[in-house]
Amino acid sequence: xxxxxxxxxxxxxxxxxxxxxxxxxxxxxxxxxxxxxxxxxxxxxxxxxxxxxxxxxxxxxxxxxxxxxxxxxxxxxxxxxxxxxxxxxxxxxxxxxxxxxxxxxxxxxxxxxxxxxxxxxxxxxxxxxxxxxxxxxxxxxxxxxxxxxxxxxxx
Numbered sequence: 001x002x003x004x005x006x007x008x009x010x011x012x013x014x015x016x017x018x019x020x021x022x023x024x025x026x027x028x029x030x031x032x033x034x035x036x037x038x039x040x041x042x043x044x045x046x047x048x049x050x051x052x053x054x055x056x057x058x059x060x061x062x063x064x065x066x067x068x069x070x071x072x073x074x075x076x077x078x079x080x081x082x083x084x085x086x087x088x089x090x091x092x093x094x095x096x097x098x099x100x101x102x103x104x105x106x107x108x109x110x111x112x113x114x115x116x117x118x119x120x121x122x123x124x125x126x127x128x129x130x131x132x133x134x135x136x137x138x139x140x141x142x143x144x145x146x147x148x149x150x151x152x153x154x155x
Contacts, residue, residue: 006127007093007103012135015143019135022123026097026130033097034067037123037132048123048132049116051099053088053108056080060091062101062110062144064124069113069152076111076151098128101144110146112137117148 012019022041030036034050037043045068052063056077063071073080085096093105101110101124116122116137124140126133141148 006100006131008100008125008127008133009103011103011143012133015139017135017139017143019133019139021126022132022134024130024132032067033125033129037125038067041123041132043123046115047119047121049113051101051125053083053092053099054080055083056109060087060108062092062104062108062146063151064101064110064112064116064140064146065152066113066115069115069154072151072153075149094125094127095129098125098131100125100127100133101140101146102133103127107145110141110144111151112141112146112148113152114148114150115152116140 024040034048038045038048048067049064050067054061054063057079065071092099121134122137123132123134
């Protein structure tokens with residue numbers, strides 16, 4: 001598989017957790033990477049989560065929310081903004097649209113929207129556009145040292 005060996009997949013393999021990798025042909029014209037993944041893989045969008053990098057009071061933080069929701073910046077802290085895309089790419093080692101919460105260059109504080117905990121498995125980027133990894137949300141939290149909070153607002 002072309003996606004074999006991404007740092008995200010390697011991290012999941014090393015942790016010994018159950019996971020499934022899903023690959024699809026990414027369309028560079030797609031308006032939303034997450035919505036494209038849900039559509040092309042035939043998934044309920046509530047199970048597909050996007051990985052965003054935010055600046056929370058001067059600390060880069062990973063925020064993982066459903067693709068059909070928006071990140072509630074205020075839920076993360078007082079002085080919060082989305083991180084500059086180039087800084088997010090340099091820090092995580094991934095390109096925008098392919099940023100995975102797993103296998104990042106530097107372990108960042110991670111927050112997963114608590115809606116994920118009601119699901120058996122969720123899909124997040126596996127480290128490149130067109131590649132998703134399906135895993136249990138609690139395994140994702142364990143691998144990232146993350147926590148679950150209500151951080152998403154529905155559109």
